[in-house]
Amino acid sequence: MKLAYYPGCSLDGSAVEYGLSTERVARILGVELKEIDDWNCCGATAGHNTDKLLSLALPARNLALAEKEGLDVLAPCAACYNRFKATEHAVREDAGLKARIEYIIDMSYSASNNTISVLEWIKRLGIDNLKAKVTNSLKGMKAACYYGCLLVRPSSHTGFDDPENPQSMDEIIKALGAETVDWAYKTECCGAALATSRPEIGGKMIYEILQNVKEAGAECIVTACPLCMMNLDMRQGQVEKRFSQGFNIPVYYVTELVAVACGDDPKTVGIHKHFVEAVSYLKGLPAKAKAMEEEEAKAKPAAKTKRAEGEKPSDNSEDIQKKIDAILKGLEKNPEKVVSKLIEDGEKVNILADVIKNDEKKRVKLAEVMAQDKEKAIKVAEALIVGEMKKREKSSN
């Protein structure tokens, strides 16, 4: 795979780690990146806030240069990506605009090439392919994948992931061995430039995101946007001070984590340049993973011995009897609630509840299997439902 590469101003400046790590990921995954020769700034928010034609012409010059070489464009910065997608869309949909843009940039451009984001890029190369390259698993990491606004919206321009509950970054981070959390703010806006122009507003938005990360039980944040990184990392200290609350949550670019999991030293990709110290969390992961593995190993033999003891009646049988009695009580008192642990479908729950209300033998049988083997209990429950449905069908005929 060969792509035109548009680093954008941030990757040369405040997001220098994002640039370093993107280039490392390309090397690791065997992709040739050809930086667009003499590229210019996309105009960012200032452009589209000021002049519509200018905001389309600035990206168009870069896109036209890549089109000449017949290459798709990788734009890691979410803001550049958004402006490029908007330009492609305008040129494809509006012939009048296309003509004016071509006049302004003094080049032909018909948007025959496509801009892709970092998430789309890594996913397209294959999650299994990525998994095979992991040498330093990130097991032990608990990450909140933060997509922000512009990677997934407007979906009519981006379209590679769900705009409300995107998953592509989660898939990538899980492939590296880490755990990702479900959380409410994954596509909320970080406030972008408001943190600079209107800090009283922007600061509150950053605070709420950090707060939600914490509440969801995540220990770090993963992003694919330089502006999100700046707000969540560089301004985390300001927000902590203003709201008198400590967070100390490290923030990583998705590409940094890919490179580190595939064997790079955190310093090679610039993780030591972050404002919230982010190297030691990574260094602590192997010990955490080891503890987790020991925990898992302990849990396994314990389960085995339990089963072995269950075979020959021993002291354990008393425990099981207690459990059966408790479940039986539940089934008598509130059968719908108890069986809904086995069956999701509301109608089926009602059928099963009816069956066991009227048949003590079946009730006891279900309680017995539920106490010992949930999977078997689900099968028994389903069999009871099927039997009852057949019976009802017959009687209605």
Add this chain to the structure above:
Amino acid sequence: MEAVTRIGPLTEDDRRLIEKLEKEAGTDINLCYQCGKCSAGCPVSFAMDYTPRQVIRLLQLGLIDEALGAESIWICATCETCSERCPRGVDIASLMDTLRREALRRGKVADKKVALFNKAFLNTVKKYGRSYEAGILLYHNLSTRQFFKDAELGLPMMKRGKASPFPEKIKGRDEMAKIFARALEAGRE
């Protein structure tokens, strides 16, 4: 704003202006049935004087000056949540963008800080072909008379190699000047 605003039928001028704004935004404000989904999901509506729904209502009623003078249009962060969720397909984010530009054209900007930041940003792009963060912040702080704003972040940024005291310049700087001039010219047509 006066306590009482008289609402009458739209004048011919108002109608033409709204049509022009709609065309530029690529959206139709009369599709909006005021459900408020845009404003419920808006992450900055808490700080706005008019919610996005109310901004559209102002336009529907022909209260164009009120809409253009709203601080809201400068607080909008263009996160696109509203446009993504609108059940009627109104592109509210694009409309906000258009209102900002119209307010600029008329020199009627409710939040000068954002407009000055944008100006500082584009000036560096015009001059160098790249944005030049240190220059933007310096110009922004000077023009808004907030001399020490974020000053504590400047040195750590430079120490980390994340900000340069000098601008990055492209070779095609004359092309940049041409693009800026032609965009201005083509916009007047």
